[in-house]
Each structure stands twice: as C-alpha cells, then as structure tokens.
Amino acid sequence: MAGITREEPDYKNYIPDAGLRRRMSRVIRMSVASALMALEDSGKGEIDAIVTGTGWGCLADTEKFLISILDNSERLLNPSSFIQSTSNTIGAQIALMLEDKHYNSTYVHGGSSFESALLDASLLIYEGKKRILAGGFDELTLTKSHLLERMGMWKKYIPGEGSHFFVLEGEKGDHTHGKLAALEILPHGTAVEEVLPALKRFLAETGTEKSAAEILCGDHILLPPVSEMGFIVNDYKEHCGEYPTASACALHQALMAFKEQGGPERVVIVSKYINDVTTFMLTERV
Amino acid sequence: MATDVYIGGLGCVTALGRGVDSQLKGLKEGRSGLGRLTLFETSHDATVGEVPLSNRELAEMLNLPFVKEYSRTTLLGLAAASEALADSAIERDGLRIGFISATSVGGMDVSELFYREYHKDKNRGKLRQLIGHDCGASTQFMCEQLGINDFSTTINTACSSANNAIMLGTRMIKAGMLDVVIAGGTDSLCRFTVNGFSSLGILDRELCRPFDHSRAGLNLGEGAGYLLLCSDKVKTARRYGRVTGYANANDAFHQTASSSTGDGAFLAMKGALEMSGADAGKIGYINVHGTGTQNNDASEGVAMKRLFSGSVPPFSSTKGFTGHTLGAAGGVESVFALLSLYYGFIWPNLNFRNRIEEADVTPVTRCVKAGNLRAVMTNSFGFGGNCTSLVFESAKF
Numbered sequence: 001m002a003g004i005t006r007e008e009p010d011y012k013n014y015i016p017d018a019g020l021r022r023r024m025s026r027v028i029r030m031s032v033a034s035a036l037m038a039l040e041d042s043g044k045g046e047i048d049a050i051v052t053g054t055g056w057g058c059l060a061d062t063e064k065f066l067i068s069i070l071d072n073s074e075r076l077l078n079p080s081s082f083i084q085s086t087s088n089t090i091g092a093q094i095a096l097m098l099e100d101k102h103y104n105s106t107y108v109h110g111g112s113s114f115e116s117a118l119l120d121a122s123l124l125i126y127e128g129k130k131r132i133l134a135g136g137f138d139e140l141t142l143t144k145s146h147l148l149e150r151m152g153m154w155k156k157y158i159p160g161e162g163s164h165f166f167v168l169e170g171e172k173g174d175h176t177h178g179k180l181a182a183l184e185i186l187p188h189g190t191a192v193e194e195v196l197p198a199l200k201r202f203l204a205e206t207g208t209e210k211s212a213a214e215i216l217c218g219d220h221i222l223l224p225p226v227s228e229m230g231f232i233v234n235d236y237k238e239h240c241g242e243y244p245t246a247s248a249c250a251l252h253q254a255l256m257a258f259k260e261q262g263g264p265e266r267v268v269i270v271s272k273y274i275n276d277v278t279t280f281m282l283t284e285r286v
Numbered sequence: 287m288a289t290d291v292y293i294g295g296l297g298c299v300t301a302l303g304r305g306v307d308s309q310l311k312g313l314k315e316g317r318s319g320l321g322r323l324t325l326f327e328t329s330h331d332a333t334v335g336e337v338p339l340s341n342r343e344l345a346e347m348l349n350l351p352f353v354k355e356y357s358r359t360t361l362l363g364l365a366a367a368s369e370a371l372a373d374s375a376i377e378r379d380g381l382r383i384g385f386i387s388a389t390s391v392g393g394m395d396v397s398e399l400f401y402r403e404y405h406k407d408k409n410r411g412k413l414r415q416l417i418g419h420d421c422g423a424s425t426q427f428m429c430e431q432l433g434i435n436d437f438s439t440t441i442n443t444a445c446s447s448a449n450n451a452i453m454l455g456t457r458m459i460k461a462g463m464l465d466v467v468i469a470g471g472t473d474s475l476c477r478f479t480v481n482g483f484s485s486l487g488i489l490d491r492e493l494c495r496p497f498d499h500s501r502a503g504l505n506l507g508e509g510a511g512y513l514l515l516c517s518d519k520v521k522t523a524r525r526y527g528r529v530t531g532y533a534n535a536n537d538a539f540h541q542t543a544s545s546s547t548g549d550g551a552f553l554a555m556k557g558a559l560e561m562s563g564a565d566a567g568k569i570g571y572i573n574v575h576g577t578g579t580q581n582n583d584a585s586e587g588v589a590m591k592r593l594f595s596g597s598v599p600p601f602s603s604t605k606g607f608t609g610h611t612l613g614a615a616g617g618v619e620s621v622f623a624l625l626s627l628y629y630g631f632i633w634p635n636l637n638f639r640n641r642i643e644e645a646d647v648t649p650v651t652r653c654v655k656a657g658n659l660r661a662v663m664t665n666s667f668g669f670g671g672n673c674t675s676l677v678f679e680s681a682k683f
Contacts, residue, residue, distance in 0.1 A: 050536075055420060057442070062478075066401050069481045074329045082482035083542050083669065086390060087421070087442045092670025095536040101553055104536040104672055105450050108392075109440040110422035116439040123457055143404075151413055187435040188426050 009033055015097075023080065024093070025060040027139035027163070031090040032097065035135055035165040039098075042167035043175040048129040049103035050091050051120045053113035053136045055244020055273065057087035060141050090137065103129075111276030112185045114245040118168075118281075119183060125170040135165030136245030153242070153274065156220075160241020164248035166255075172286050177255040181266075182206050182282040195278050196225050199270060202280045214257070214264040216250045219272035226270070236269070247271035247279060258285040291456045291529045292681060294522025295374030295514030297366035297470075298621040300608040301335030301507055304347070305369060310625055313633045314653055318607050320493055320505055325358075325475055326395075330484050331491055334475055335507030335609025337362060348431070355414050357393035358508070360424040363472030364431055366510035366617070370468055371432060374514040375523040381465040384437035386455045387425040387512075388447030388471030390613035390668075393418030395476040424472065437464060444668030445575075446534075447471050448511065448616030449676055453532040455515045465520055470512030470617030479506060479612065486542065494578030494610075496603035497587065497649045499640035504577040507609020511617030513624070526624045530564070530661070531677030533557025542669050543581050546644070548589030550673035551575075551665065555593050558663065558675040569599045569677070570659035571632050573623040575667045576603020576649070577610050582667065587645025599663075600656075602649045606636030616666035620676060623664040627680055632656050 014033040015021045021029065031052075039045055064081035083089075088106040095104050103124065107116035114136030121134040140161040148154060169176070182205075186198055199222065202208075210229065216236040217223050227233045240249035247269060254267035269281040298305065301319025302312035312319060323334045337344075344361040345352045348368070367385070397419040404411035418424060425440040437458070441450045448471025455467030473479075483489050483506060490503035515529065516522060535557060537550025544550065559566065575586055583603075590598050604622050611618050626633060635649035661679045 055422070057421070063401075065482065066398060066478065067405065069398075069477060070402060070405050074477075074481055074484075077481055077485040079482065079485035082478075082485055085482075086444045086669055088444055088668070088670045088672060089541070091443075092536070092541060092672065095538045095671060096541070099538050101536050101538050101549060103534045104443070104670075105441060105454075105534060106443050107439055108389075108421040108442040109425065109438070110420055112439065113422065119439075120454065123454075123461060126461060127457070146408060147413070147416065150409075185437070188429055188438060189435065 025058060025084060027058055027060065027137060028084065028090055028093060031135065031137040031163040032093050034163040035094045035133060038165035038167050039133065041175065047100060047131045047133045049124050049132045050094050050100065051105050051117045051132060051134045052091045053107040053117035053245055054087050054138055055110050055113045056138045056144060057108060058085050058089055059139060059144055061085040063141065063143055111244050111273030112279055114248045115183060115185050115279045121168045125168060130170060132168045133165060134168055135163065136248030137163035138243040138245050140243060157242035158237060160237065160243040160246055162240050162243065162249050164252045176286050178258045179284040179286050180281065181284045184280045186278045188277050192221060196222060199280060206282050208266055208268060208282060213266035213268055215268045215270060216253060217270045218246055218250060219270050219278055222270055244273045246273065251281065254283040289460050289517045291459045291515050292518065293513045293526040293624055294516045294520065294524065295370040296526060296621050296624060297369030297373060298511045298618060299337055299362055299365045300509035300611065300618055301337060302607055304339060304365060306621065309621065312607060313622065314631065316634050316653055318636055320609055326477060328477055328480055330480055332480055332489060333491060333493060333505045335505060336475060337508055355396060355417055357396045357418040357424060358474035359389055359392060359472050360418060360427050362474055362508065362510040363387060363424060364428045366470065366472065367428055367432060367468050367512045370512040370514045376466060376520060381520060382436045383434050384455065384458060384464040384467040385425065385429045385432060385434045386439055386451040386467055386469040387428065388441045388451040388613045389421045389424055389473055390442055390444050390447055391473050391476055391479055392421035392424055394478045395474050398477050442613065443672040444670055445612050445615055446666040446668035446672040446674045447613040449666040449674035450534060452513060452616065452620055452676060453534060453674060456529045456532060459515055459517050466514065466516045468512050468514050470510065471614040472510035473508060473611055473613040475506060475508040488579045490578060493637050494605055495637040496576035496578040496605050496635055497583050497642060498638045499642050501578045501580060501583060504579055504605065505609040507611040509608060509611045509618050510614050511621040513620055525681035526628045527678040527681050529676065530679045531558035531562030533561060534674045537671035537673060539671055544585035546585060548585040548592065550671050551586050551589035551667060552592050554673035554675040555589060555663065555665065558677045562661065562677040562679065564661050564677065566594050568661045569663050570656060571626050571662045572599050572601035573619045573664040574601050574603050575665045576605055578605060584642055584644040587642060587647045590647055591645050598647050600632050600650045602633050602635035604633050619664050619666065623662045624678055627659050627662045627678055630655060630657050630659055
C-alpha cells in the first residue's frame with residue numbers, strides 16, 4: 001500500500017477557517033493545501049493563472065450525492081456534495097482563497113490530465129504570462145479502490161493517490177528547482193511496441209545521453225528495456241502508487257533529485273496510468 | 287505575426303434537433319425545444335431540453351453497434367463533432383489535427399445505473415458500465431471514432447467548459463502546435479444533474495425566462511456543439527468567421543453564486559473584447575449566458591452595463607430554445623453565435639416580458655435580420671466562478 005496517504009499535514013496551517021476545512025472533502029483539502037505549499041515555496045504569492053488536472057475528479061462528493069439521491073428518493077437533498085462534485089472545485093477554491101480573478105482551468109483527461117495542465121501552463125508562459133500555479137491530484141476513495149479491485153487492477157498495480165502543485169515561471173529565479181524542457185503525450189491508441197521507439201526518438205530529439213540523465217519510469221513494460229539501454233531507471237510508483245496524475249508526483253521527485261549535489265543533470269519522466277496513454281517529460285537541473 | 291484562426295466547420299445537436307440546419311430552422315422560427323422530461327424516471331416535475339433521439343437512434347445514425355455502455359454524452363458528442371468535421375470538407379492528409387472536448391457529467395448517465403445496483407450490494411453492478419465514467423473516456427472514444435491521433439484533451443470547468451475548449455484550440459493553432467482542432471463540448475441529461483440543480487432550488491418547472499423580471503430558474507438541457515478551428519493555410523468549404531478574442535477570468539466570489547458586481551463576467555467580456563481589438567460598437571450581437579436564474583442574469587446584466595455603459599449591443603439568451611446544456615453550452619452557443627454572424631440574424635430571447643431591476647438591459651425578443659454583422663460575442667459562466675467569453679469576427683470583411 002505504498003501510495004495510500006497515511007500521514008497528512010496539519011491542514012490548519014493552510015486552511016485556518018475550521019468551517020471551510022470541515023466542508024471540504026479530502027481531495028479538496030489536500031489539493032488546496034499542496035497548492036498553498038507550492039506558492040509558499042515559490043517565494044511570493046502573485047500568480048497569473050491556476051491550471052489543474054485530475055483523472056478521477058471529486059469522487060467522494062460525487063458518491064455522496066449519488067447515495068443521497070437513492071436513499072432519499074430524490075427528495076430534500078443537501079446541495080453541498082453536488083456543488084463540490086465538479087472537478088474544477090479545487091481550482092475554484094484556490095481562486096477563492098487567493099481572491100485570484102485570473103485564468104482558471106481544469107483538465108480531466110484520464111492519465112494525461114496533469115500533462116494537459118502543464119501544456120496549458122507552458123502555453124501561457126509562451127504567451128507572456130509570468131507565474132502559473134499548476135497541479136495534479138487524485139484521491140483514492142474506498143469505493144474507487146474496491147471497484148478497481150473488482151476489475152483486478154490491484155493484482156498488477158499498487159494503489160495510489162496524491163496531490164502535487166508547482167509554480168511555473170518563464171525565467172529562472174531564486175527559488176527555481178529545475179526546468180521543464182520538453183513534454184510529449186503519445187496519441188491514444190499507440191501500440192505497446194511503438195512506445196519504446198517513441199521514447200528513443202524523444203531522447204534523441206532532446207539530446208538526452210545516458211551519462212547525464214536518469215529515468216523515472218511509471219510504465220512497467222518499459223522498465224526492463226530502458227534499463228537495458230544503460231540508463232539509471234527508477235520506478236517512481238514505488239513511492240506514490242498508481243493513479244491518473246501520478247506523473248505530478250514523479251515531477252516532484254525529479255525536482256528533489258536536482259537538490260542533491262552530484263545528482264543527475266537531467267531526469268526523464270515516463271508515465272502511464274493503467275491502459276491510458278504514455279507521456280514523456282524532460283526535466284533539467286538549472 | 288500571430289496566425290489567424292478560422293472556423294471552417296460547425297456541428298450541433300440540441301433539443302432543436304440533430305444538425306446545424308435544425309438549429310438554424312428552430313432559431314429562425316422562434317420554436318422552443320423545451321418540454322417534459324421523458325428520458326428517465328424521476329420524481330421531479332422538470333421542464334427540460336431533450337434531444338429528440340433515443341440512444342439507439344443515435345448509435346444507428348453513427349453506425350455504431352447499439353451497446354448500453356455508450357454514454358449518451360459520447361453519442362451526442364460524436365454526432366456533433368463528426369458533423370463539424372464533415373461540414374468543413376478538409377483534406378486531412380498532412381494536417382496535424384487535435385480534438386479538445388468539454389464535458390461536466392461525462393458518462394454519469396450510465397454510471398448512475400451501475401451505482402444503483404452497487405449501492406444495494408457491493409458485488410453487484412456491471413463493471414462494463416463504468417468504462418465511460420471519467421470525463422476523458424468520452425473524449426478518447428470520440429477521438430478513436432473520428433480517427434484523430436495528434437492531440438486530445440478534456441476540460442471540465444462546469445458550465446464554461448466548452449468555451450475553454452475553443453479557447454485552448456485557438457491558442458494551440460496560434461502557437462503553431464496544430465493545424466486543425468475540433469473543439470466544443472457535450473453533456474447529456476442525467477438524474478445526477480436534475481437532482482443537483484433541483485437541490486440548489488434553481489430549476490424552474492415552467493419555461494425558463496432569461497433576463498425577465500419574473501425569472502425563476504433554469505431548465506436543464508442536453509446536447510453538443512463543436513467548431514472546426516483551423517489556421518489560414520487549411521482549406522475548408524466555408525469560413526464561418528475568425529476567433530479574434532477570448533478571455534477566461536474568475537469571479538472569485540463564491541463556489542456557485544455570481545457576485546452582484548459581475549466581476550468575473552466583466553473581466554471575461556472585457557478581456558475578449560480588448561484582445562479582438564474591436565471597439566465595443568463593432569459587437570453586433572452577444573449570445574449571453576442568461577440561464578434564467580435570479581443570480582446569473584442580474585450579475586451578467588450588471589457586467590454588460592459596466593462594460594458597454596449606455597450602449598449594450600443587441601443580446602439574447604438562447605437557453606429558452608435548448609435549456610442549459612451545462613458543459614456543452616459554450617459549444618452549442620458558439621455555433622449559434624457563428625450562425626448569427628454568418629447568416630446575419632440576431633436570435634430571439636424567448637419568454638421575456640419585463641426588464642430586471644438590477645440591470646437596465648433588454649434582450650432582443652424577435653428574430654431580427656442583421657445584414658452586416660462584423661463581430662459577435664458569446665459568454666459561458668460556470669460553478670467555481672469560471673467565466674469565459676469569446677469574440678468571433680466575420681471572415682467576409
């Protein structure tokens with residue numbers, strides 16, 4: 001059970017309003033808190049956009065509302081869980097807490113939800129925006145875990161969940177942890193045997209040599225062949241488990257690796273959620 | 287020099303029927319598609335905008351085998367997206383094509399059937415019914431059917447979702463990442479949203495009356511609307527217009543309610559207008575969000591007055607025709623705004639009688655022929671304060 005959150009931060013430090021904290025579902029609490037942690041770490045608060053990604057969305061509130069429909073025969077329902085069931089709740093809550101009226105969007109595209117958010121954030125930087133808050137989050141509820149178990153997924157994968165936020169800037173600053181140098185989302189329907197050649201092409205196009213780069217790989221099929229290519233390879237899902245936006249955790253791991261003296265110059269993140277698309281990210285020490 | 291982004295194809299399905307021609311006919315005739323809910327059993331006495339086609343009929347139309355696991359959201363989306371692609375008559379060879387879809391309910395219409403069984407007994411419920419639950423699943427299925435391989439993603443910012451899909455598609459073409467993007471949104475009616483909006487007390491059992499003094503809530507609708515966006519180098523059968531302005535802003539006021547000052551709506555409209563470079567007088571029509579709730583229409587009206595002062599352009603809400611199609615609304619209403627621009631009509635705001643107090647604005651209530659429309663705007667606002675406005679300009683001038 002590597003990826004199940006056993007210890008959570010003291011949310012009081014991030015969400016002081018007790019009433020608000022109580023109304024928030026777990027995914028909202030952990031995501032809002034991690035967004036505020038990222039902003040704190042970035043050195044200042046001002047941002048130009050909030051972009052989020054989630055594969056599963058706000059499952060707990062969705063289920064709570066579904067149950068209330070069934071148990072109360074559609075009568076006198078409490079709207080709170082309905083209101084919080086939509087996937088953009090987190091981005092909206094962050095905007096509310098920061099009183100931020102800028103661009104705000106949410107991607108819900110399975111295993112490439114976080115990558116879609118990063119793509120949008122990169123595009124915003126390209127368009128001249130200065131600081132973008134971007135994150136990926138998913139919460140494994142008991143029901144989701146049970147359903148994936150019934151589908152036989154936990155025979156092959158480690159259950160996981162998490163929330164990670166980042167502040168992206170167009171220029172290197174005092175608080176910069178690393179650089180997102182390239183991002184690629186392979187098309188849906190790419191055959192299994194085409195993924196390794198695609199990775200080799202990505203490495204060649206970005207000039208990534210095995211002498212200076214490590215690979216964080218979340219695609220189990222690719223672990224042995226990439227290792228055979230001579231790269232140092234680590235399975236990042238050993239730390240966070242399987243969930244649609246686990247690549248956000250991998251990005252966090254890559255940036256932490258750059259903090260260490262003598263760590264890699266580059267980290268390539270290879271991600272894949274269950275049967276979804278494979279994605280590549282190239283991160284660099286700055 | 288940024289690339290111009292053109293609209294070269296339209297696709298739409300709503301309570302007015304299947305296809306862009308049905309929309310055009312219904313809008314011109316001032317014929318509402320609203321009626322009683324028949325799609326599923328519910329204890330709510332709701333007036334809704336149902337697409338007049340069963341899932342079986344939709345599947346047949348799309349040459350898909352009829353399996354119960356296809357969500358209605360997917361079927362409606364595919365009907366509209368494939369129409370937009372066919373309408374453009376593009377030669378696909380050598381073009382980088384993306385598909386950006388918006389949905390707020392995803393496959394909920396099927397997963398709520400699953401959950402009914404699962405709730406009784408945790409070993410019950412057909413797991414197949416969950417395949418389409420996640421919002422992204424409907425997009426991926428549509429993508430496969432459309433044969434689009436270069437890029438796809440899904441956006442959910444509640445009721446402003448589809449405008450954000452169109453905005454992202456435009457930005458990706460401008461940045462040179464793609465040549466063509468089919469962008470829009472799809473949502474089907476389901477128990478979840480009927481009960482959700484009912485629990486908020488904002489469903490009107492009668493016909494919705496956007497921007498009217500007596501408005502008492504919204505009618506839910508369903509449908510899908512997609513635009514085929516392309517760069518200037520792509521040849522299409524027609525050019526319905528160009529996307530020249532867009533802006534996404536957040537009201538940052540409340541999770542569901544809009545501020546009385548309409549900050550989010552004001553900033554979205556202002557941003558889109560400024561980006562288009564058009565002066566306010568050039569906007570010949572605004573397809574407003576106008577849900578028919580007390581809160582939205584007052585807030586949006588105030589925002590329009592703030593931006594346009596005494597000269598608010600002719601505007602209407604078309605929710606009286608289709609109901610509020612939630613995540614699809616921006617797609618459907620962008621199609622309506624482009625039909626307005628291309629054919630030169632201003633669509634009527636149905637069921638309006640008296641002005642609202644908070645904002646001194648009056649919608650257009652009859653279908654008006656407007657020969658030389660140069661630019662139109664469309665608004666979509668959603669839960670979480672998400673507000674996105676788009677400006678389309680004619681490609682004729």
